[in-house]
Amino acid sequence: MGEVSRGARAVVVCPDIRSQRYDLDAEARLEEACGLALAIGIEVVTSQILPVRDVKPNTLFGSGQVDNIQAACELEEAELVVVDGALSPIQQRNLEDRLKRKVIDRTGLILEIFGERAATAEGRLQVELAHLDYQQSRLVRSWTHLERQRGGFGFLGGPGETQIEADRRMIRQRMGRLRKELEQVRKTRALHRERRGRAPWPIIALVGYTNAGKSTLFNTLTGAEVMAEDLLFATLDPTMRAVRLPGVEKAILSDTVGFISDLPTQLVAAFRATLEEVTAADVIVHVRDMSNPSAAAQKSQVLGVLTDLGVIDGEDGVSHIPIVEAWNKWDLLDTDKRAELAELAANDELVIPISAISGEGLDEFVTEIDDLLTAGAREYHLVLSAAEGQKIAWLHAHGNVLNEQDAGEGEDGPLRAIDVKLTAKEFGRFDSL
Template structure:
């Protein structure tokens, strides 16, 4: 993160365009936009919703509204204006000319965050491709107020780094190379589709809307200290830790990036690429901020993305990864509402009401996770040569060994008889050893 963005004072403007549908209401969208700005260290001087009756092709807002934004900028000493919506290159340029300040839209803001967060090879390639696609129509830049060096993709920076003076031909060539690289990465990934089946430990992926409390829960379950601030996109990289569960000696817990509404079209592929870990999970833990008034809309957004990833159940019921809902932040609800939710959750084995901050319900969550992951486990009686130390050690490490005794001699020497409880995945792994 360049230090300029962390010091920049900004106005955040949420256009409420008449007749345009959104899953979240205008105030919720404004709050989210301010959260996005805070996530990359921008100081939000003021945020407000601005009703737009008729979209002006040149500036989006009417001339009186542009003057009002300029006045607020001067009053708040804001050097940056964030528009929570998509601006055309012409609108962005005209607003910068009239406001005499840097203007970035929602796509540019999210791209900046994605550029710093993308951890996988495909993620980095997708983000760069989205960045170039976004920038190729924005080559004419006249804005030079923030003149210090910075990292990221340079949307908030000045002339010291990624000044967009490269010509369109070079950008097109780079985009063509990136698409070829992406094709190669996808082919390689196709060769590793059996990764989940061969993983030595069950994998639990935490997913959820941004700021639902995933990282706080991750820290509570693992005793870790992953960044868990009250910020959108606080988790910039997928993080994995081992945990113990009842009946499961070890499981891998994976914290993923938060989901978000109205993701700009250019970024959908880049966002999916950052969620590769989810497709390899044995269980998805959907963490919901149940105290948020927009919780239902947020759930819809998350399930839509999971469906796009192909991890939810198809028509035949095959290929689905079980999803357990975690209703987080029950401590923030009025007592009667919290009691009602707890009662509903108790009747559903795939729902658990918790508070990741206070620890309420976390022990019960661990018990339920163990039950789900061991569901379908069967007791197997296996006779193995005593010399096959690696296979015997694997059974002790991965299964529940109920007994182990001598079983006489075979053609290759002494035998051992083991009675072991294994789930279908573990038994399949054992047979490949």
């Protein structure tokens, strides 16, 4: 099979296997698969759901269905077939032989997206490890990892790439090295988290299903220009920025990779370190696309991942980190839907309807986050020497000073009595000045 570049014309097929349970219905899965293809620059010329009563070991689909896929490819002049499901290496090879076209499955497609989107050295390490794990059983196919000049991660390569043939020993050696490097990354991350835990500034982590609007909200709140396009998986590497809230001088806002249904196991493992950032948060903001018909199923996916990470207790379903639901894309809802959801939101103080695009509801959202972060603040009565001007100034800048007055004379001169509200973290910072 020749290389397929961005802009390739593709037929997307979604197998609906009778014996398999799915989180989303077939229509939603097909729409998501088309979104994934678009995210990597593939032109979807036609898409279809194919019911699979009995899985064929050699091709997954029945012979007649394979003929129908081929006919669609001929009609639409498609050079690529995307199967929204897991294909065994044999199924993939046999389908390519039958269809005379390149075939990639869901895992391969997501790996392509991850390969293109991963921006940091850590992200690239994680993607490469996941790709090698996937590639081990597909050595009949050429790939470009260990010697590439540019392009994607193996299936949808581009000009300038060098094709080499890799053997299992080479892959195992490379995977061993990558795991060591990633272990170092995890240790470094743990140290950074520990430092931030001692640090003064609270962390707000944005989580949510892919394309829910996390990056747009991140940009709106921080003024940053993180990639925020209407694409699945627009963000892969966690991005952090400082934000100022009414009662918090500085907080760290963290934008994380979007979650998705049926994430291939190789990717769950490879991106664990990235998602672990969430476990260090003081507040989690679950950004939801309320205009999506599958919003409820998407929420279930996100909560499942948070449970896997240990944020939510698997037995009682209680989160040990406060979770605020930002009901995003409010501007896309019709009047009836708004009214219906507004009634539900009114009964839960941790649900805030917002539009990250128009700014609607963001004042209430910021107030809620601010209240959560300062909920543990308590009042301190401090007596400081007037000579400790730096500490006094710090209290005015970082705490909520309720009262300040003269407190007589001390050994170092005049004293000031200050009543101030501080969170435990802020008091820790003050204490270490």
